[in-house]
């Protein structure tokens with residue numbers, strides 16, 4: 006069985022779906038690994054590293070043939086539709102893939118009679134934790150968010166007691182304490198900041214305490230949907246939440262927002278009026294910029310200064326730490342294939358909760374999204 010890893014084509018994407026260290030694990034499953042030349046270059050994995058690990062490296066001229074020949078194709082971003090249409094019938098494409106956004110790719114995979122498994126949809130059950138690339142990449146993103154906050158803040162994070170006097174620690178506020186938020190909190194604590202956080206889920210109080218931050222209790226009911234995810238707020242509740250959070254935002258030096266509701270635009274947690282209360286020089290890191298923004302005025306991939314407050318709009322954040330983001334993603338790929346490959350053959354049991362959850366296309370049939 007052949008697995009092919011092409012070079013990512015989306016501009017700015019520096020991750021690669023497989024790192025050299027994981028090639029032997031796939032070989033143990035019975036997969037021959039082929040990698041496009043330079044596929045790992047932006048993640049500091051060289052062609053020579055892949056070759057030494059036992060993979061075959063092919064030049065761009067041989068990519069079309071590698072696509073047509075592969076039983077499994079692993080990428081981080083969805084394949085572009087042209088490439089997807091050249092998959093072999095029965096082949097499996099693994100990547101992040103959103104049923105209602107990546108519709109052309111999905112149609113192309115279906116047209117080819119292939120299967121698409123999406124890391125956006127791996128169920129969050131304990132058996133599938135090792136396959137959960139949303140979690141692995143959110144961990145990278147949360148860590149990086151705090152570093153961005155620290156680097157842009159014209160102040161120290163930790164308390165300093167010096168002969169000249171005492172410098173108080175920075176105050177960091179994290180809104181949305183899921184995987185990325187908890188990692189942002191843990192990183193800010195390690196840097197010595199005083200950290201507070203808020204989330205709408207009932208379980209988040211204990212989770213926030215477990216990483217050493219103060220949990221902000223608001224006089225609002227918890228908002229939960231199934232599977233540990235949050236529910237969308239009504240506009241009335243959103244307004245009340247903004248009002249109650251304003252004093253906490255005003256006093257923070259760094260605000261990191263990570264709030265998301267699956268399948269929806271990011272909730273608007275912070276308005277321009279709320280930002281106006283922050284001290285000049287304060288920093289806002291909006292990890293939800295690419296999905297509409299938690300913070301009014303944030304622009305994905307840009308830094309905007311409003312009333313002296315720097316708003317850093319996140320874009321492709323995991324790609325900014327491509328070595329470990331790729332390594333974690335590759336381990337997720339290996340784990341998912343560990344479930345899919347039995348005695349050297351691809352066996353996707355459609356009754357298995359994992360495949361039922363993440364198969365967007367199964368042997369040419371669209372299973373998820375509006376086109377299903």
Ligand SMILES: NC(=O)c1ccc[n+]([C@@H]2O[C@H](COP(=O)([O-])OP(=O)(O)OC[C@H]3O[C@@H](n4cnc5c(N)ncnc54)[C@H](O)[C@@H]3O)[C@@H](O)[C@H]2O)c1
Pocket residue numbers: 128129130131133134137139140143180181182183184185186203204205206209232233234235236238263264265266267272274
């Ligand atoms: N395998 C597993 O069991 C597993 C793995 C990862 C995460 N999880 C759980 O999945 C859940 C979602 O985690 P995630 O990081 O993917 O979340 P996410 O990216 O969907 O959202 C980020 C956070 O924003 C919060 N949020 C949404 N609306 C908000 C609002 N209006 N104000 C403040 N916060 C708001 C959410 O509650 C969530 O904690 C969590 O319960 C997490 O513990 C489980």
